[in-house]
Amino acid sequence: MPSALKAVLFDMDGTLYDSMPAHVKAWSEVAAQHHLVFSDTDFYLFEGMTGEDTIDKLFLRTYNRHATSDERYTIYQEKTVLFESYHIRRQPMRNALSVLEKVKDSGVQIVVVTGSAQHTLLDALSEDFPGYFDSHKIVTAFDVVHGKPHPEPYLIGLRKAGVSASQALVVENAPLGIQSAVAAGIFTVAVNTGPLADDVLIQAGTHRLYSDMKALADDWTALKTYFFH
Secondary structure (H helix, E strand, O other): OOOOOOEEEEOOEOOOEOOHHHHHHHHHHHHHHOOOOOOHHHHHHOEOEOHHHHHHHHHHHHHOOOOOHHHHHHHHHHHHHHHHHOOOOOOEOOOHHHHHHHHHHOOOEEEEEOOOOOHHHHOOHHHHOOOOOOHHHEEOHHHOOOOOOOOHHHHHHHHHHOOOHHHEEEEEOOHHHHHHHHHOOOEEEEEOOOOOOHHHHHHOOOOEEEOOHHHHHHHHHHHHHHHOO
């Protein structure tokens, strides 16, 4: 059961940044180039996986085999180049800063747990959200063997924060991220910032669902008071 709240673990893409449309565009372009079977919705459903796991999943579907290490590396590099070539202005998620302010004002640690290996976004956190993130409290694709939905990313996040699962809360937007956090035993809230139906996030196991980051910010005090003592 939850106890005193000591850390909030945030997903990044689709939670702190409104970056998923650009990621989906890049994934769709590179998947088409390699004749992989996909739909744009797949990349919202796969969100949170490492890039290599996403590629492997598409190879299994298309060719009934795992992608080789060279294929995983090459295709992910191609996807990264495409993503960065769009020169899209970094766009923090609307009202994400309001949530971060509420968490910081509560004296609670802030941790980032992302499946991303996109340096352009990882390096931007301190610039776009100055004073909110500690570089030692960020978990990325480089830190894990198993990406989301495996619990490892969030278990590493707990370890970096030095807290137990009962002392933490996760903010996610994707079904695989929700599954990862719930499997790690952490109270999880979902913010539906994308095109997936609410039911997809509910079925993934979220403990509470919000329509956007403003709704979470507005409910922060009640959430913290009701679920954590």
